[in-house]
Amino acid sequence: MPLHPQSAAFLEAMLADAAPAEPDIDAMRAATRMNPHRGAGPELAEVEDAVVGAIPIRIYRPAGGVLPALVYFHGGGWSIGDLNSADPMCRRLAAEAGLVVVSVDYRLAPEHPFPAAVEDAFAVTADVVRHAGRYGVAPDAVAVGGDSSGGNLAAVAARLARDEGITLAHQLLMCPNTDSGLDSSSFTEFGEGYGLSAASMAWFFGHYLGRADHSDPRVAPLRAPDLAGLPPATIITAEYDILRDEGEEYARVLAAAGVPVELRRFSGMIHNFISMPEVFDDAATARLWAAGRLRRSSGQEER
Numbered sequence: 001m002p003l004h005p006q007s008a009a010f011l012e013a014m015l016a017d018a019a020p021a022e023p024d025i026d027a028m029r030a031a032t033r034m035n036p037h038r039g040a041g042p043e044l045a046e047v048e049d050a051v052v053g054a055i056p057i058r059i060y061r062p063a064g065g066v067l068p069a070l071v072y073f074h075g076g077g078w079s080i081g082d083l084n085s086a087d088p089m090c091r092r093l094a095a096e097a098g099l100v101v102v103s104v105d106y107r108l109a110p111e112h113p114f115p116a117a118v119e120d121a122f123a124v125t126a127d128v129v130r131h132a133g134r135y136g137v138a139p140d141a142v143a144v145g146g147d148s149s150g151g152n153l154a155a156v157a158a159r160l161a162r163d164e165g166i167t168l169a170h171q172l173l174m175c176p177n178t179d180s181g182l183d184s185s186s187f188t189e190f191g192e193g194y195g196l197s198a199a200s201m202a203w204f205f206g207h208y209l210g211r212a213d214h215s216d217p218r219v220a221p222l223r224a225p226d227l228a229g230l231p232p233a234t235i236i237t238a239e240y241d242i243l244r245d246e247g248e249e250y251a252r253v254l255a256a257a258g259v260p261v262e263l264r265r266f267s268g269m270i271h272n273f274i275s276m277p278e279v280f281d282d283a284a285t286a287r288l289w290a291a292g293r294l295r296r297s298s299g300q301e302e303r
Contacts, residue, residue: 004268041091056105068141068298075148077204096291143170151176170297184245238269
């Protein structure tokens with residue numbers, strides 16, 4: 001379908017703010033912290049900051065006893081974003097899916113390049129499963145999830161968990177990075193003028209990877225040789241997103257490996273629309289669908 005009017009208006013507003021020739025990491029981080037488009041999430045029974053080793057986390061708990069859990073990784077090209085930028089999404093998912101959300105403040109590039117973020121993502125995931133009682137969660141009902149580069153980390157953490165004999169209940173991947181080729185059809189078609197640009201992606205990868213192997217499956221889960229035995233997946237893509245094709249291809253290869261997958265593309269939407277409910281009506285639609293998928297994955301009945 002044509003670009004949704006809400007997407008067109010958002011992109012026009014973005015173009016009104018002239019971007020610097022060379023992005024500044026500190027300015028981008030500050031802008032992310034101040035982003036008003038995420039809105040504010042609901043109040044919850046308990047929100048607590050803690051650490052896993054040296055990794056800061058934030059735990060969101062709705063009312064209830066022992067609950068399922070979602071380990072959540074924020075987006076931002078592995079270089080920007082933090083617990084506060086993910087806070088509204090985590091609050092909403094905790095309330096709407098009826099689970100404990102553990103948000104991970106993984107180390108950011110370029111100060112901490114690959115594989116620092118992967119190591120942090122897996123460390124927290126493993127800790128939640130292995131010490132479920134400490135979190136008040138059911139060890140057999142722990143999922144991973146994230147948006148954009150956070151979706152990449154969720155996919156990678158799910159595979160590393162499988163390899164370490166850790167069973168996860170689900171993986172929620174929203175507009176995820178799954179490849180490092182930067183050459184899909186959607187990457188070419190929507191590489192400029194649709195929010196996340198091809199130049200920005202190359203910039204993010206440059207900061208994150210440095211001289212690391214771009215084909216490493218911890219960078220590009222689409223290139224992993226064996227995806228069998230991974231947890232069921234929910235994958236959300238946007239029609240006008242440069243990452244659309246790699247997210248949808250990941251859904252196809254998961255299904256071919258015998259992994260149950262539900263894929264939903266949102267027509268007319270742009271990258272990471274789901275994180276901006278103050279702009280996009282479909283953000284709530286997508287999030288509520290994802291919350292329902294999480295509830296079913298943990299054996300809960302939908303409200």
